[in-house]
Amino acid sequence: MFDVAIIGAGVVGAMVARELAKYQLKIILLEKKNDVAMGASRANSGIVHAGYDCAPGSLKARLNVEGAAMMEEVCKTLGVKFKRNGSLVIGFDEEDRKGIEKLMEKGKANGVEVQFLDQTGVRALEPNIGGNVTCALYAPTGGIVCPYDLTIAALGNAMDNGAELQRNFPVSAIEKIDGGYRISSENGEVKARFVVNCAGLYSDEIAKMVGDDSISVHPRKGEYILLDKECGGLVSNTIFRTPSKMGKGILVSPTVDGNLLLGPTSVDKEDKEDKDTTEGGFAEILSKAKEYVENLHAGKAITSFCGLRAVGNTGDFVITSRSPGFVNAAGIESPGLSASPAIAKYIAEMLKEQGLELVENPAHIATRVSSHHFRDASLEEKNAMIRENPAYGRIICRCEGVTEGEILDAIRRNPGATDLDGVKRRTRAQMGRCQGGFCMPYVTELLAKELGIAYEDVTKCGGESLINVEKTKGGMAQ
Amino acid sequence: MRDLVIIGGGPAGMSAAIAAYEQGVRDILILERDESLGGILQQCIHNGFGLHKFGEELTGPEYAWKYEQKVRELNIETKCNTMVLDITEDKVITATNAQEGIFQLQAKAIILAMGCRERSKGALNIAGSRPAGIFSAGTAQKFVNMKGYLPGKNVVILGSGDIGLIMARRMTLEGAKVHAVCELMPYSGGLARNIEQCLNDFNIPLKLSHTVVQIHGKERLEGVTIAQVDENRRPIDATREFIPCDTLLLSVGLIPENELSKAAKVDLSPITNGAVVDQDRQTSIPGVFACGNVLHVHDLVDFVSEEAEIAGKAAAAYIKGNTGKKVEIPVKTDGKVRYTVPQVITVKKDITLYFRVGSVYKNVRVNVTAGDKVILSRKRPKVAPGEMESVTIKAELLENVESLTVSLEVL
Structure with missing residues (x-):
């Protein structure tokens, strides 16, 4: 029996695993997909919110501010890129000004550093913001992070400390047994003394399995467009419009990897699997983003994608326990990424109160080698690494300059990539301007070789997402 | 210090090297990122190459082999599996490979011959999901011709560029069904002979003024919705049609790969996306030349070779001091x-x-x-x-x- 089973390998599940792996505990993380960070943690804005816009006194406000304060150190420890680039909430009319003034008050109540800028102040900070801007809230502590890099690194660290990851484990039933729970899936069952439900959009359904009907979660669709690195310098802060009740609106932000991100749209849906981008979505993102950032060119788009936020029905994070030893982390919408390290601490504390012994593991490894360790190295260091392992000298992805050595690391290190998208998220191979046009056949080959599977069995993202369907006539003859 | 460094060992790079050698340059180095010379020709196993240049129909690898043999015969130095990472205005080249690690070279003259890449799906912003089964035509060509695997059985092709047309025939010959080639424009961007030999001969419909408006499928592609477009290239809703398919190939344009040229601060044309050059194919930086698909996208490799000869000769003249x-x-x-x-x-x-x-x-x-x-x-x-x-x-x-x-x- 495991001490703790965590359901869902998104950023919250991964952070909980990392936190609990500091102690002498047997931990398993159960993920229904073929890789980690496959839900909202894969497709969101990647913003570490300063914490100025949560309702003062809410759990969201508390954990946002705490999490954002922890984030820089967490990222440093885990080798994840983090940049405190600052956030700007810009306004164009009198109503916006009122909204910004309200935000200023909230920010101060939440203990966040906020400044009011007039037009000159905004334009001095961001020359590419449209000339009709009138004012802005400036939060210098706002930051950016790569959400799936953070998830992979947090879970990788937990696994380096002994936590297990069970992929392709869609939980179908949970049963209370003596001293814990039995969690069943089509691919087997797992018993654990404590369970943490971090199932994102499905956290309501998981809670229902133990008779807890108190949670309701629905998807809010958010479409994004990612622009070429040529556009990454158009703005340096994350630029928000004055918020509405549907969220923070379309933002324009540099990413830690140097691209420019536009989005998200915000549409409430019922279908928890509908990640389709839409023609209307593209048009909305581009027209709104162009309203406030000049020199944006749609032709520089290299990809578009859609994420589903798990929106709860209380307006706050729902971190509850209605069944002994069973904790829910539900409705973790924005600023869930920013709050994730604090959510993990909060949940560890809840588990402790319920009787989980947190005895420190003396052999605990706090740090993880960055997935950027090769590309961030100096010339001398790189050449030393190439001498040691010539695979670092072979470039596989020419657009992003990713080497064979880095791809092999991504497959071999915790949690190892087992499909093309997994390699992409860990290394950026196939993520550049040609979007895998050149390197996909090579990455396929490396995956097949490393995993010991047939070339035609390599998938894009698990399941039925096969890349090739059969051998050609010539291929069969060989 | 090297006299002449050529970035890219495809048809342009090899032809330029030979031309420079014939003008008396001996210190020549070709840097090639792939494991062998030949560039994209290696995967172009269809015929039709060399009609202008050699008066015979060759396959891509045969055409490349003629040049590779000559390069070997002349003992021109080549480094394969070597990726150039940077070029400076002062002609310092930084490259990497498994044997030497990251190294730098100073060149007297450089010929840019890096070729081009295919425009990706991302640039098109097609609505819908992002399942497996969507490839640029050249990637599918690599899978089929180089790796021996078929990426799908029921195919729709978006764009009527030459690689798309060639792949329509290739996939058909491998037993796949190509349901349609959709072309946004009212005319094809491909060669007339390819439309005849790759589509018409196999009864593959070419739908002009059509585009793909929606992608369907969760894990693997399950179908696409296509639609006719009006004169402003906007889809006409009433013409939307669902085509079940497991594969969508994109042949929607080629873009010269000029990231290194940009690093070297070579002036680029916003229309060709390649360098601005004079009659010698010399760029805005004296001693830096460009030829082949990195300069502008060609229809026929024969013209790539000819252009590269011009660049090779001119680079030789530059090295000898005839720069005025x-x-x-x-x-x-x-x-x-x-x-x-x-x-x-x-x-x-x-x-x-x-x-x-x-x-x-x-x-x-x-x-x-x-x-x-x-x-x-x-x-x-x-x-x-x-x-x-x-x-x-x-x-x-x-x-x-x-x-x-x-x-x-x-x-």
Whole structure:
């Protein structure tokens, strides 16, 4: 029996695993997909919110501010890129000004550093913001992070400390047994003394399995467009419009990897699997983003994608326990990424109160080698690494300059990539301007070789997402 | 210090190397990122190469092999599996490979011959999901011809570029069903002969003024919705049609790969996406030359080889110290002619101007004017964006000329 089973390998599940792996505990993380960070943690804005816009006194406000304060150190420890680039909430009319003034008050109540800028102040900070801007809230502590890099690194660290990851484990039933729970899936069952439900959009359904009907979660669709690195310098802060009740609106932000991100749209849906981008979505993102950032060119788009936020029905994070030893982390919408390290601490504390012994593991490894360790190295260091392992000298992805050595690391290190998208998220191979046009056949080959599977069995993202369907006539003859 | 470093060992790089050697340059190095020379020709196993150059129909690998043999015969040094990471204005090249690690070279002259890449799906912003089964046509070609795997059985192709047309036939020959080739424009961007031999001969419908508006499927592609577009290229809702398929191939344009040229601060043309060059294919940086698909996308490799010979010879002359620019005659275009290569003439000699038109025109006259004087005029029954055109101007016509304009007159 495991001490703790965590359901869902998104950023919250991964952070909980990392936190609990500091102690002498047997931990398993159960993920229904073929890789980690496959839900909202894969497709969101990647913003570490300063914490100025949560309702003062809410759990969201508390954990946002705490999490954002922890984030820089967490990222440093885990080798994840983090940049405190600052956030700007810009306004164009009198109503916006009122909204910004309200935000200023909230920010101060939440203990966040906020400044009011007039037009000159905004334009001095961001020359590419449209000339009709009138004012802005400036939060210098706002930051950016790569959400799936953070998830992979947090879970990788937990696994380096002994936590297990069970992929392709869609939980179908949970049963209370003596001293814990039995969690069943089509691919087997797992018993654990404590369970943490971090199932994102499905956290309501998981809670229902133990008779807890108190949670309701629905998807809010958010479409994004990612622009070429040529556009990454158009703005340096994350630029928000004055918020509405549907969220923070379309933002324009540099990413830690140097691209420019536009989005998200915000549409409430019922279908928890509908990640389709839409023609209307593209048009909305581009027209709104162009309203406030000049020199944006749609032709520089290299990809578009859609994420589903798990929106709860209380307006706050729902971190509850209605069944002994069973904790829910539900409705973790924005600023869930920013709050994730604090959510993990909060949940560890809840588990402790319920009787989980947190005895420190003396052999605990706090740090993880960055997935950027090769590309961030100096010339001398790189050449030393190439001498040691010539695979670092072979470039596989020419657009992003990713080497064979880095791809092999991504497959071999915790949690190892087992499909093309997994390699992409860990290394950026196939993520550049040609979007895998050149390197996909090579990455396929490396995956097949490393995993010991047939070339035609390599998938894009698990399941039925096969890349090739059969051998050609010539291929069969060989 | 190396005399001549050539970035790219495809048809352009090899041809340039041979031409430079024949002009007496001996210290030549070709840097190639792939495991062998030949570039994209290695995966082009269909025939049709070499008709202009050798008067015979060769496959891509056969065409490449003619040049590779010559490179070997002349003992021109090559480094394969070597990726160039950076080029500076001062011609310092940084490259990496498994044996030497990251190393730097100083070159007297550089020839850029990196080729081009396919425009990706991301640039198109097609609505819908992002399942497996969507490939650029060249990636599918690599899987089928180089790796021996078929990426799908029921295919729709978006874009009628030549690789898409070739792959329509190739997938059909491998037993796949190609349901349609959709082309956004009212005309194809591919060669007429490819439409005949790759689509018509196999009864594959070419749907002009059509595009893919929606992608369906969770894990593997399950189908696409296509639609006709109006004259503003906007989809017409009433014409939406679902086609079940497991594969979508994209052949929606080629983009010269000029990231290194940008690093070296070479002036680029916003129309070709390649360097601005003179008749010697010299870029804005003296001693840096460009040729082949990195300069502008060609229809036929034969013309790539010819262009590379020009660059190779000129690089040899530069290395020997013959660098003097004599004049500066800009070559302009009117609206119907999209671009010319070269874009500037610096020496008054016989010069062939290559150009592409922006749309299909029938019964036209190509006029080259200097000031208000037409110095050359050539009739063409039909011109199309998919077929590169050229006119040759004799040296004597360039006397007293300060600028040239290439224009199209519809008769």
